[in-house]
Amino acid sequence: MTDDVGDLKAALRAAPPADPAARAEALRLALENFDRLQGSADPARLMTDRPMEGRGVLSGAFQMLKKLASRPVLAATTSAAALVAGMVIVLPLIDLGAVPGTAPKPVAVETTNESRQRIEEVPAEAEQLASPPVLVAPAPMAKAAPEGGAMTRMAAPEADAMLADAPMMEMAMEPVAAADPDMAAPPKENTEAFANAPTNPVKVTAEEPVSTFSIDVDTASYAMVRQSLNAGFLPDPASVRVEEMVNRFPYSYPAPAADEAFRPTVTVMPTPWNPGTRLVHIAIQGALPEVKARPPLNLVFLIDTSGSMDDPMKLPLLKQSLALVLPELRPEDQVAIVSYAGSAGQVLPPTPARDRAAILDALDRLAAGGSTAGAEGIALAYQVAQGMTAEGEVSRVLLATDGDFNVGMADPEALKGFIAREREAGIYLSVLGFGRGNLDDATMQALAQNGNGMAAYIDSLSEARKVLVDQLTGALFPIADNVKIQVEWNPVAVAEYRLIGYETRALRREDFNNDKVDAGDIGAGAQVTAIYEITAPGSPALLNDPLRYGAATPPTPGAELGFLRLRHVAPGETESRLQETPILPEMSAPGDEARFAVAMAGFGQLLTGATYLGGWGWSEAIALAQGARGEDAFGYRAEALGLMRLAEALDR
Amino acid sequence: MDMPPEPLGDDLLATAAAAGDRAAFSALIQRHYDRVQGLAWRLTGNPAEAQDLAQDIFAALPAKLRHWRAEARFSTWLYRVVVNAAHDLRRRQATRSKAADGWGDWELARQDEIVEERERLDWLTQAMARLSPELRDTVALVLGEDLTQAQAGEVLGLSEGTIAWRMAEVRKRLRLMAKEGAR
Numbered sequence: 001m002t003d004d005v006g007d008l009k010a011a012l013r014a015a016p017p018a019d020p021a022a023r024a025e026a027l028r029l030a031l032e033n034f035d036r037l038q039g040s041a042d043p044a045r046l047m048t049d050r051p052m053e054g055r056g057v058l059s060g061a062f063q064m065l066k067k068l069a070s071r072p073v074l075a076a077t078t079s080a081a082a083l084v085a086g087m088v089i090v091l092p093l094i095d096l097g098a099v100p101g102t103a104p105k106p107v108a109v110e111t112t113n114e115s116r117q118r119i120e121e122v123p124a125e126a127e128q129l130a131s132p133p134v135l136v137a138p139a140p141m142a143k144a145a146p147e148g149g150a151m152t153r154m155a156a157p158e159a160d161a162m163l164a165d166a167p168m169m170e171m172a173m174e175p176v177a178a179a180d181p182d183m184a185a186p187p188k189e190n191t192e193a194f195a196n197a198p199t200n201p202v203k204v205t206a207e208e209p210v211s212t213f214s215i216d217v218d219t220a221s222y223a224m225v226r227q228s229l230n231a232g233f234l235p236d237p238a239s240v241r242v243e244e245m246v247n248r249f250p251y252s253y254p255a256p257a258a259d260e261a262f263r264p265t266v267t268v269m270p271t272p273w274n275p276g277t278r279l280v281h282i283a284i285q286g287a288l289p290e291v292k293a294r295p296p297l298n299l300v301f302l303i304d305t306s307g308s309m310d311d312p313m314k315l316p317l318l319k320q321s322l323a324l325v326l327p328e329l330r331p332e333d334q335v336a337i338v339s340y341a342g343s344a345g346q347v348l349p350p351t352p353a354r355d356r357a358a359i360l361d362a363l364d365r366l367a368a369g370g371s372t373a374g375a376e377g378i379a380l381a382y383q384v385a386q387g388m389t390a391e392g393e394v395s396r397v398l399l400a401t402d403g404d405f406n407v408g409m410a411d412p413e414a415l416k417g418f419i420a421r422e423r424e425a426g427i428y429l430s431v432l433g434f435g436r437g438n439l440d441d442a443t444m445q446a447l448a449q450n451g452n453g454m455a456a457y458i459d460s461l462s463e464a465r466k467v468l469v470d471q472l473t474g475a476l477f478p479i480a481d482n483v484k485i486q487v488e489w490n491p492v493a494v495a496e497y498r499l500i501g502y503e504t505r506a507l508r509r510e511d512f513n514n515d516k517v518d519a520g521d522i523g524a525g526a527q528v529t530a531i532y533e534i535t536a537p538g539s540p541a542l543l544n545d546p547l548r549y550g551a552a553t554p555p556t557p558g559a560e561l562g563f564l565r566l567r568h569v570a571p572g573e574t575e576s577r578l579q580e581t582p583i584l585p586e587m588s589a590p591g592d593e594a595r596f597a598v599a600m601a602g603f604g605q606l607l608t609g610a611t612y613l614g615g616w617g618w619s620e621a622i623a624l625a626q627g628a629r630g631e632d633a634f635g636y637r638a639e640a641l642g643l644m645r646l647a648e649a650l651d652r
Numbered sequence: 653m654d655m656p657p658e659p660l661g662d663d664l665l666a667t668a669a670a671a672g673d674r675a676a677f678s679a680l681i682q683r684h685y686d687r688v689q690g691l692a693w694r695l696t697g698n699p700a701e702a703q704d705l706a707q708d709i710f711a712a713l714p715a716k717l718r719h720w721r722a723e724a725r726f727s728t729w730l731y732r733v734v735v736n737a738a739h740d741l742r743r744r745q746a747t748r749s750k751a752a753d754g755w756g757d758w759e760l761a762r763q764d765e766i767v768e769e770r771e772r773l774d775w776l777t778q779a780m781a782r783l784s785p786e787l788r789d790t791v792a793l794v795l796g797e798d799l800t801q802a803q804a805g806e807v808l809g810l811s812e813g814t815i816a817w818r819m820a821e822v823r824k825r826l827r828l829m830a831k832e833g834a835r
Contacts, residue, residue: 004779004823004826004827004829004830005795005819005822005826006773007779008776008779008791008795008822008826009795009796011775011776011779012694012776012791012792012795012796013795013796013798014691015689015690015694015796016693016699016702018685018686018689018690018703018706019703022687022689022703022706022707023685023689023706024712025707026681026685026706026707026709026710027678027681027682027685027710029707029710029711030677030711030713030714031674031677031681031682032711033711033712033713033714033715034669034674034677034713034714035674036714037714037715037718038672090787208824231809232809298708308782308784310784310821311784312814312817364692650719652719
């Protein structure tokens with residue numbers, strides 16, 4: 001031990017003494033909440049055999065604490081008015097072991113003037129936080145905003161929306177609270193920003209027959225969920241995007257015909273969690289062009305080497321991950337490396353992949369330090385990529401970061417605009433997230449979506465393998481851009497419907513035919529799954545009563561359920577192509593692939609509050625996934641089962 | 653027959669408290685308040701914040717304790733609770749103001765804009781401000797709480813190797829700082 005460490009230790013050991021009044025107050029509060037949780041002040045069971053003097057001391061102390069208390073603690077009245085009156089709902093820490101459904105009621109505590117003041121400041125700050133995305137998506141209909149819809153929704157001016165959304169943004173909230181206005185807490189800031197929006201509600205077909213959204217091939221959400229669960233905590237519900245939980249897995253869906261970019265397959269099946277509804281499982285399989293026939297690939301690794309990357313889970317893992325890519329490349333592919341920290345710099349000029357030693361050497365020399373200048377780095381990376389792109393080649397910038405764009409990106413809007421323009425020029429962007437703490441998931445998502453790429457979160461070398469090696473073709477070679485899905489439901493066959501997941505991907509109905517509106521892309525050989533839960537007219541499971549004055553639509557047995565329209569733009573083209581398929585009512589026994597996808601959708605919903613799952617819980621979800629593991633060549637599904645069991649154990 | 657009761661271990665007390673034993677809970681929180689407050693101070697560098705944090709933690713403790721499964725030792729579990737609460741606080745503050753009101757943001761503390769501010773910082777604050785939040789957590793546990801690297805790893809959910817690496821990193825930074833100071 002050097003002297004410096006000894007000094008630091010001595011200085012740290014000398015903690016300022018606890019303030020007795022604060023101590024008493026904290027202890028009293030703890031006991032008060034303990035009693036409320038128990039229902040009654042239960043006499044000590046453990047100690048009943050012990051001599052009374054022990055208890056006397058304890059209860060004496062308690063009496064003393066009671067007297068010391070200067071501020072009254074009020075019982076939880078869970079009334080909305082309480083919030084207005086300056087009450088704080090104290091649930092600050094429940095994220096560590098939060099259990100949907102069983103977590104105790106929050107306790108309302110009147111706080112000091114100082115903290116009351118702090119709470120009052122919060123909405124203004126939250127609005128400030130949310131305001132840049134508003135510029136991005138100026139659509140007044142927040143819930144239908146294309147990208148960054150989540151954030152736009154957060155910025156919605158109505159106080160109600162603010163309150164109802166608060167749990168989604170907050171680490172500390174019990175997920176079910178989203179549905180309970182009484183349990184709303186003031187929103188608070190968090191640098192680990194997640195892109196999410198409230199769970200899609202059940203929609204009435206007669207009122208809104210058309211559902212439009214962009215596909216999503218990101219997988220970041222699953223890896224974040226896994227990281228949380230492995231650390232022993234249920235994930236923040238806001239970090240869970242159900243469609244990413246589903247789409248994270250490879251599925252063997254029917255392959256498209258030779259001249260088609262992808263093929264949709266629709267399966268109608270009974271809903272595992274609700275006998276009164278059915279699920280419509282829409283599977284899209286992308287074509288897998290001959291790997292040998294692929295065009296030469298130009299990769300620019302844009303690497304964040306700012307000080308915050310100085311963590312074994314960040315820069316070192318990043319280097320190892322990128323090293324994994326190299327053996328997958330063909331000799332004529334090219335790699336360049338740009339780093340950004342303080343100032344951006346080209347670490348490795350474009351180098352053919354056959355010169356692996358030079359590339360590895362350059363990777364190895366990267367070291368963390370300085371602050372982040374994300375925008376500058378991105379500009380340089382694109383410039384390098386442009387220089388590398390020859391006719392018929394695919395270029396992609398792989399941005400690896402912990403999502404920290406603190407310095408240099410004064411205007412996120414400008415950065416997004418820049419990426420979108422480059423996308424038009426044929427250079428794609430994928431974002432790899434590393435580490436936790438200041439991971440800016442929302443920015444990552446936004447950048448990848450604007451850059452026609454995917455956002456993945458890398459928490460381990462095996463995840464890096466999956467994203468960069470097993471799925472290299474799909475991750476790096478787009479076969480269809482701007483893929484949008486629109487389903488028109490038939491009111492005589494479907495009275496209500498609900499899209500599971502895709503909250504951040506909603507599009508406005510009219511945007512479906514507007515090729516200017518960007519949407520997700522499908523990589524070579526990739527699969528995308530979307531699941532709707534639908535309710536037939538007259539089903540006991542209907543959530544909305546029919547309108548007294550509405551035009552009654554008599555149920556017609558055997559009618560088409562709906563009509564599926566898919567639009568995509570072939571890479572390099574500007575006009576979109578339309579594919580249409582009717583959704584027929586025939587139910588079929590779902591195969592392993594569809595059942596596993598449904599199990600994952602159930603998993604995601606259980607992690608986000610399970611609003612529509614009724615009594616269907618962990619054991620049912622696990623059994624469903626267990627029975628649908630299929631071949632599982634890479635063991636991904638087995639791993640998911642392990643996570644579900646872990647979540648079940650934590651959710652108790 | 654009136655032998656004084658042996659003091660019960662934390663884990664037993666916590667199990668009893670989780671099962672609804674009020675006296676056990678009371679004993680447990682009396683025993684641990686100072687430690688929680690101390691760690692909160694080591695993590696935040698601000699006595700007032702540490703006090704608030706400790707109060708928040710204790711208010712939520714009855715609910716959290718229900719999730720205590722005796723898989724980790726109670727003290728480890730409690731440390732984890734404090735570290736996570738401090739992280740939440742840090743995140744909230746990071747957005748609210750980048751000003752160095754706690755141990756500070758080391759990247760910003762390095763900027764010379766706030767020279768006057770820096771002059772007022774004593775050696776500890778300067779040293780801590782030099783460290784990234786991850787390193788600060790690590791020294792708070794290893795040096796401040798005198799945990800072994802394995803124990804600190806358990807609290808932070810990291811491997812012992814990572815903690816060892818971080819401590820080496822801390823030494824490097826401190827040495828650098830000493831060198832700069834001598835200049």
